[in-house]
Amino acid sequence: MAITEIPKGFKTLLPDEANKREKILTSMERVIKLWGYNPLFPPTVEFLSTFKAVDEKFEEIAFKVVDRETGKLMAVRPDFTPQVARIVASSFKDEAPPFRFYYKGKVFRDVEGERETYQIGFELIGVNEPEADAEIVSVVVNILENLGLKSFQIDIGNSEFIDGVIEELQIPSPTTFIKLLSSKDISGIELFMEEHHISGERREKILTLLDLYGREETLDKAAQIFQNEQSLSAVKRLKEILEILKSYGFESKVIFDLSERKGMKYHTGITYEVFHPLLGCSLASGGRYDQLLKKFGRDLPATGIAVNVDSLQLLLERKGIFKEEKKDFYIIDLKKERKLAYEIAKALREKGFSVARDIIKRSIEESVKTAFGKGYRYVIVLNRELKTPHHIYLSSEKHFPLDDKNLIESILTAVKEEK
Template sequence: MGLTEIPEGFKTLLPEEAERRNRILFLMEEVIKLWGYEPILPPSIEFLSPFKVVDERLEELSFKIVDRITGKLMAVRPDFTPQVARIVASSFKNEEPPFRFYYSGKIFRDVPGEREIFQFGFELIGVKETEGDAEIVAVVVNILEKLGLKSFQIDIGHSEFVEGVLEELEIPDREEFLKLLAHKDLSGIELFLEERSITGSRRERILELMELYGKEDVLERAKGLFKNERSRKALKELEEIFSILRSYGFEKRVIFDLSEKRGMKYHTGVTFEVFHPLFGSSLGAGGRYDQLVGKFGRELPATGMALNVDALQLLLEKKGLFESHRKDFYIIDLRKELHKAYEVARALRERGYIATRDIVRRDFRKSMKTAFDKGYRFVVILNREETPHHLLYTSPDEFFKLDERDIPGSILSLIDRV
């Protein structure tokens, strides 16, 4: 293994990629702040127990280390939501809900494939009404539209609907069955039913369950198929959410998927997942988790969403929605008169231009070539011995004289012309 290698599943963002990442986060924050969400920054490493008590699978997913001070096991953050729940239950225990928080950063999971995932998430805690879930969807729509995406859809399901169906039809080996549903494995489900002698109406309704995917008419079809109270209540909540989203004008963004139970173990109700036809996997997921905050000592309903920023960036790059990385002026001072070069750079920066100083001692022709190779649009040469003394190069072979009395002003005048 070479010293320049990094572990599988981790990544480095080079300058242009990092610039794009920062742009995405800036636009996301612009939107989320307008909805009244406040930033929160949980630690990267916590004791393992808060994650384990929420979902034992998080223990399996975690990178684990031993705290040399306490001897306790710690986990590198595998999930943000339990952290936010802990913070609300402890640091805001005397404040009235609702709480609206957002965060961004990496989660780390010790699994094959991607082992660090950059997320932008937001949580609405202390609201049990379905309008809270509709708000989460609306925020996602606003964010994705702000990023320039148009053809995305948000799949909405309900874990309680599926649980009610399993109870009504008395399906055995529910975990195995749920895995088959999650993979939409029709042949696997047919074999599962055959092996357990599930026939007749029970079999037919299970197969129809897998077809409950589509627009709002899916909810009516589901009502005709399943009569248990648990599923009926879930369908009522979905109807309420859809009614709110329709009033917002977002009904075309929504697809109902009642055919599987999505999300983490702590999700207890409505679930969301974001997709785009040009991207093969999920762009983000979330849902309601009404019992999670209570595990840390304060009973509060909650709902939220985490967007996969890595996936979004790949999609935005694929669609060509990024401007090229801007590099405006490269300033080369041949006499190293620091004050003059600094004043020119400052004047350009005050006008919103990117201005970089060349501080490496070398032949100015090499510096100029380096600047154009790096993508700078203009090169400013100060104090050249030959006349004229100050020049603006628009290419390695084309230059213009600058006015000694107002170098920044003459630069700006020239670039308007060229």
């Protein structure tokens, strides 16, 4: 194994990718803050018990270490939501809801494929009304549109609908049935019905269940076919959310999926999943988790979503949304005395330009070529041995003398004329 090798499933973002990542995060945070969400920075490592209290599965997938102080097992964060729930239940136990928090960072899961994922998510805690669910969807729409995306869709489901269907149809082995629904395994479902002697109206309703995917008419169809109280209540909730989204003008972004039970084990009720036709995996997922905070000592309803920033960045690159970002000025000073170069750089930075200086000795031609090769728009050469000592290069071949008495003004004039 080479000393430069990193573990499988982890990644390094080089400057070009890192700059794109910063641009994405800045755009997303700006939108999230405009909706009134405040930042949280949970620790990267917590006691494993924090995550196990939410879902035993986290013990299987978490990277674990032993705490030398206590001897207890700790886990490198496999999920943000349990941490947010713990923080709200403990650090904000005397404050009244609602709470709006967002977070960003990596989650680590010891699984096949990607073992680290960069997420930015936001949670609305303490509100049970459908306005909270509609708000989560609306923030997602604003985030993605602000990044220049149009053809995305948000699948909204309600796990309580499936729970009601299972009870109404008296489905045996519910866990197996739910897995078959999640994988859209039609042949598997047919075999399941055959093995459990499900026929007649029950069979027809299950086959109809698989088609409950679409817009508002899907909700009406679901309410006609499944008449149990829990499923009807779930459909009613979805219709209330839709009415709010209609008032915001976001209804075209929403698809209702009642054909499966989505989300993590701790999700209850409404779930969200975001897709784009150019990407084979979801961009974001989340949902309501009304029972989670109770595990940490405070009984509050909650809902939220986490965006997979790695997938989002891949999509934006495929869409060509990122334009090549050039840096502004590169200063080459031929004299050892660097004061003038510093003063020019300072003045340009104060005006919002990025400025770097060449600090490696080489020929002017090589330095100019290096600067343009690194993506700088303009190169300033100081004290060149010409009649007019200072020059600005607009390309390797195109350069102009600068006014020695009004350097900054002549630099800005040359840039303005070039544009």
